Amino acid sequence: MTSGMNAIKKLLYWMLVADLLLAALMMRQGMTWLISSQVAFLSSLLATLASFYAYKRLVDKKVEAGDIPPEARDELDEIEDRFELYDTNEDVAQEDFKAVIREERQKIGGVKNSMQTLARTIGAALSPLRVAAYLVLILGFLYLNRHGMLEIWAYVSGLLIVPLVSLAVSRRAG
Numbered sequence: 280m281t282s283g284m285n286a287i288k289k290l291l292y293w294m295l296v297a298d299l300l301l302a303a304l305m306m307r308q309g310m311t312w313l314i315s316s317q318v319a320f321l322s323s324l325l326a327t328l329a330s331f332y333a334y335k336r337l338v339d340k341k342v343e344a345g346d347i348p349p350e351a352r353d354e355l356d357e358i359e360d361r362f363e364l365y366d367t368n369e370d371v372a373q374e375d376f377k378a379v380i381r382e383e384r385q386k387i388g389g390v391k392n393s394m395q396t397l398a399r400t401i402g403a404a405l406s407p408l409r410v411a412a413y414l415v416l417i418l419g420f421l422y423l424n425r426h427g428m429l430e431i432w433a434y435v436s437g438l439l440i441v442p443l444v445s446l447a448v449s450r451r452a453g
Contacts (some may be wrong), residue, residue, distance in 0.1 A: 286452065294324065295446045301440060305433055312433040315423055319437025327441050336406070362437035378434035 291317050323392040423429035 289452075290445060293448055294441060297440050297444050298437075301436060307435075308430070308433070311428045312430045314428055315430040315433035316437035318419040318423055319434040320440050322412070322419045323438045323441040325412040326409070326416055327445070328405070329409040333406040333409050373411050 298317075301316055301320070302313060305316045420429070420434070423434070
């Protein structure tokens with residue numbers, strides 16, 4: 280658990296560093312550039328943290344319900360090999376290959392399975408915290424626009440800090 284907390288602290292640290300660099304650049308352009316970038320950064324950060332929290336609650340509920348055993352595969356492995364296609368160490372003969380493909384397609388399911396997955400995860404997608412974070416994002420944009428303080432390039436720059444830093448930190452850690 281502490282390694283997870285350290286990873287989050289590291290991520291937030293680098294986001295703060297990147298935001299301070301962005302703020303220094305935006306201050307050279309003027310106060311409206313600084314305000315636009317900071318409103319966008321804070322909105323993006325709130326939306327991302329709310330999404331992480333909603334997803335964490337969903338996973339915790341699944342673990343408690345027994346849908347995910349505690350000794351389940353690593354999260355990264357789950358993302359990269361969602362349907363456990365690469366878990367086998369056996370060599371599959373050419374004639375068995377079609378049977379394996381059919382079996383894997385059955386695991387994936389179809390529209391019915393997609394709808395069941397949607398029903399199970401809709402709570403995380405529509406969590407009040409996440410909806411509120413996206414409302415802050417939208418209202419911040421509209422407020423800046425209405426009051427003539429929206430500098431679109433500064434706003435986009437502020438929005439991009441969170442995903443770009445997240446990507447860079449995850450690439451570096453992995």
